[in-house]
Amino acid sequence: MNFDADFEECHHVNNMESKINDYFAVPHLSWEQQDRIACADARLREKNYPKAIETLWNMYEALHRREQSSTVGRYVLIRIAHINIYNEDYIAARDNLSFIMQFPNTIGNPLLHLRLGQVQDKLGNEKRAVDELARAFIMDGKRVFDLEDRRLLEIPLRALNEPMDSDWNHYEGQDWEVTK
Structure with missing residues (x-):
């Protein structure tokens, strides 16, 4: 087991979480939404990027249309874009980030x-x-x-x-x- 690599990966995940929380207001999330975020984070730590992204996309799609372009939708999409970057899917990251730029006050x-x-x-x-x-x-x-x-x-x-x-x-x- 490579503890240095595991530590480095954990550090990157924690850095992502910290930066998102520094630059984006964490919206009020329901218990179900909090569970989905926690599930995505667990999958991210396991390096199961496709499952983490799938969990977050399902959460985004479950939002009402008005919520999708709100702080909740933006919060979910910035997390997806960060996972795209970890997964080195830069085209998806660019597309998601460009989409977020269309949200109000972004x-x-x-x-x-x-x-x-x-x-x-x-x-x-x-x-x-x-x-x-x-x-x-x-x-x-x-x-x-x-x-x-x-x-x-x-x-x-x-x-x-x-x-x-x-x-x-x-x-x-x-x-x-x-x-x-």
């Missing part, structure tokens, strides 16, 4: 722009990756890049002609809390 969420930039980079769409990663950086600075591949931060810094040690003190940022 454009401008730093984590969403980070993930969309990350998958655009993986798909070789350099201009789109730079655009999305720069948006994430401008919205939240280096914080959104914490615990991420350092190369992702280098992309917008290079495009914005900023040194790696820049902290953007001159930039006051903006209030992206509405996108949470």
Whole structure:
């Protein structure tokens, strides 16, 4: 048994959960919805990505149409997109993230722009990756890049002609809390 690999996988899953909760308001979920999230998380930890995604899609599809485009639907879909990334299904991740961007009060969420930039980079769409990663950086600075591949931060810094040690003190940022 490879404990280092298991620890690393657990760390990534916990990082995903923590980042989602930092950048997206956790909606009020029914007991059944909480159980489905817990089931998907268990399947994710088992690396059973297709079952985790299936569980979450079933949850999304069970929502009323109005709820699908609400914070509950967005919360479920961002979790699906993260699993797509773990499963290296970057096309599905891009499609899910792009769909989420159509939800009210979503454009401008730093984590969403980070993930969309990350998958655009993986798909070789350099201009789109730079655009999305720069948006994430401008919205939240280096914080959104914490615990991420350092190369992702280098992309917008290079495009914005900023040194790696820049902290953007001159930039006051903006209030992206509405996108949470």
